[in-house]
Amino acid sequence: MGPFEMVVAIIFIVTAGKIIQTKQKAKHGIVEDRDFMGTKTHRRLNSAETQQMQDEIKALKERIQVLERIATENSSAHDLNRQIEELRSR
Template sequence: MNPFEMVVAIVAITAIASVVRAKYGAGSSCASSRGRRTGAADMPPADNPEADRLRGEVKALKERVAVLERLATDSSTALDREFEKLKQQD
């Protein structure tokens, strides 16, 4: 077996192993991490001013993105009206 064939065989074995692992859910081998996943969705909401400020900022940014999406999909006359409305707000 030449080196090129060996590299192709290793890549094929790795690909097959990752597919089998994904299909059968054989994640990490560490027993303590099985069934326990930690993430932002699992954490309780924090009651501090910094978190409240960040939530407000995220809400404002989502509203701005919604306006921008609406502007991008509307016709040009509606676009002009929205620009005027936004200029009047500031």
């Protein structure tokens, strides 16, 4: 095995290790935070935080769907204004 193959093998092993590590952290609800100095901290999400994030993501997805529908429909200006106001009231 030449030097080029060794470098490629090392890069592959490191990349595969990082992918596996990230998957395991996500599976166990561990979040990695970085502050403005680049310091990493790990914390575990509790079920309340996880549920809150999932609810927020669901609400954002619903809003995106409505905005996509508004953007692609051929509606009157009055109808568009009504739909936008409905979104704001959520």
